[in-house]
Amino acid sequence: MYHHVKNLMYAVNVGEPDVRFGRMLLEQFGGANGELAAAMQYTLQGWSCDDPERRDLLMDIGTEEISHLEVVGALIRMHFKPMKKELEDAEQDPLVAVVGGGGLNLFNSMGNPWTADYLKIAGELDVDLRNNIAAEARAKITYERLMHLTDDRGTKDALQFLMTREITHMKAFSAALESLGKDPFSIGKLPPTPGLVDEYYNDSTGEDPEAGKVGVGKWIEMNGLHVVDSPFSFDAKGSGLTVDGHNGHNGKSSTRPRPTSGAKLKTA
Ligand code: MN
């Protein structure tokens, strides 16, 4: 059940309305990483969740995101005000000015309509919690970038609040994920193929024009991976790529399927 409280979650004041900035704020309203996407993703996951404690968390955060949507909406409404009078401001977003009368609608900053395709819902609790941690990270970085693009004190304060809450959510989703006590690489029920799962394919040849010779970092082995050379090797004389049976660093052939002999390979 939903209930509307007439206060905003964070009081919003805009000193200097800026239509162009309002348009950028639409990313956090009807955009891919915006508040509606977050609210719908968590709420729908919550409605589907059979685990009562994690469902409660998903519903709490999903509900808070609707309150964030309301705060972003209030900011956009204030920034869009000049659009209703001035041609120059209306020109910044004719779709909003002419079709929407300078009001709110579910578009991103480029006028693309909001879509359920933005939602990442896998129907598996641990996978969804990972989706949510990534969504919070994207929301955080979007707020941070927006904060760099405005000098308006009231706008910056509201964005600081919203940005901070996304890290709070990230912490909560991370705690929920850890509380499941699952091996982080155990996803779903079927085990991966032993051996193959630990092969990292070094699929790059040559030198980086700027950085020179850059190899695979030692850190790749942190989770039990080892480096296996690509089945493609580069002929420096310029005849392009060839397929061969390069051995892996461990001396064993990679179990990676090779392209069939008729496969066309792009020459460098
Ligand atoms: Mn939010």
Ligand code: MN
């Ligand atoms: Mn959030």
